[in-house]
Amino acid sequence: MINGLLKPDLAIENCAQLLTVSENSPDLVGLIQNGYIAIKGERIIFVGNKEAYEQQIDRRDCKVIDGSDRVVLPGFVDCHTHLVFGKSRVEEYAAGLVPGGLEKYRATGFKTGMAASVDMTRLEPEASLYLESHKKIDRMVRNGTTTIEIKSGYGLDKETELKQLKVISKLKQNSKADISTTFLGAHGWPMEMSKDRYIDFLINEMIPQVAEENLAEACDIWVDEGYYTAKDAEKVLRAGMDHKLEAKIHTDCYSYIGGSDLAAEMGMMSGDHLNYTPEAAIKKMIDAKVVGVFLPGTDFSVTHPLPFNPRPMLDAGMQVALATNLNPGNWVESQFFVITLACRKHQMSVEEAIKATTLGGAAALRRNHELGSLEVDKIADIQIWDTDNYKDVAYKHGQNFVATVIKRGQVVVGL
Known part of the structure; x- marks a missing residue:
């Protein structure tokens, strides 16, 4: 943290749909429209909307992935x-x-x-x-x-x-x-x-x-x-x-x-x-x-x-x-x-x-305390889909929607 701001290594900005899948989400998938997520090392340090992101994040020297027209969700x-x-x-x-x-x-x-x-x-x-x-x-x-x-x-x-x-x-x-x-x-x-x-x-x-x-x-x-x-x-x-x-x-x-x-x-x-x-x-x-x-x-x-x-x-x-x-x-x-x-x-x-x-x-696997959802302090295991609507996963049959996979904060597929 510098000057009260979080300084991530990697961020995904302007996600068309960010699915946090947090435990208590009323809609089951924790949908955030135009969502933002930031990662430091292996861990997630921020999940939220644009306003909060701009208030809390110093994105200088940070690798940024554009989430426009993409769905972002846990691996x-x-x-x-x-x-x-x-x-x-x-x-x-x-x-x-x-x-x-x-x-x-x-x-x-x-x-x-x-x-x-x-x-x-x-x-x-x-x-x-x-x-x-x-x-x-x-x-x-x-x-x-x-x-x-x-x-x-x-x-x-x-x-x-x-x-x-x-x-x-x-x-x-x-x-x-x-x-x-x-x-x-x-x-x-x-x-x-x-x-x-x-x-x-x-x-x-x-x-x-x-x-x-x-x-x-x-x-x-x-x-x-x-x-x-x-x-x-x-x-x-x-x-x-x-x-x-x-x-x-x-x-x-x-x-x-x-x-x-x-x-x-x-x-x-x-x-x-x-x-x-x-x-x-x-x-x-x-x-x-x-x-x-x-x-x-x-x-x-x-x-x-x-x-x-x-x-x-x-x-x-x-x-x-x-x-x-x-x-x-x-x-x-x-x-x-x-x-x-x-x-x-x-x-x-x-x-x-x-x-x-x-x-x-x-x-x-009794690992839901660290995996399976996009929440602060959890491991940054993330997939980015090449679609702007998560419901396509059940509608467009036989497709692999994955554009990018991030494992423990590192890009392992795509980019």
């Missing part, structure tokens, strides 16, 4: 991905587009689904896993995503799970996005081991090693018919919590067997999917401040028999997030596509969808 926070995996399953996906095609594909001897991805990830060298994952992250950043959660879960053995987690650790050090790591050893269990024996292996060997080597911040599990039970999940996730790993859960995607209730009982970070979650469990999750994470790309890719309905949760006041669930069976890298689906197929408003891909995603 997307993608709170649920599986982006470190072996080869593509494009042939399987293409076969499944026509009636009977997937059955014919399997009849030729090819594995499908998670079993195929586990085999391919086990075989993939660490170097190529890293290279392909880095490319995905670069594309995601160019689509406005500045923070990404990445899960393991395509190994189901110690060697491959650790390989995935080590790739994620390297990506953390060398990517333009911030990365949060989740250990999802309980994505399924290996054919060579019983479920109960594998649970013991996770609890007694994998979780302690993952925690000791600081390879993850959270532990996750799949709870559904044919996967793990809520009782199984409690064992695994409590073991994780005993080793300082936060808990989250895939649940209620194809059935309701108590996973969302457990999410509330354990005060988890998030419950993800939630297609079959009943009203009573929704209330428990809200009371426990568990974030509901919706994955519209998944419902689209698998032609889900019961696409998620966010209205009961939104109308009851649940904090919700939207994420890509990028994985080899649902190759979605763009939160723009997620917003399109959420608004058109799942009855979310544009404002609800924008909040869910920014502040909601940050809340699901």
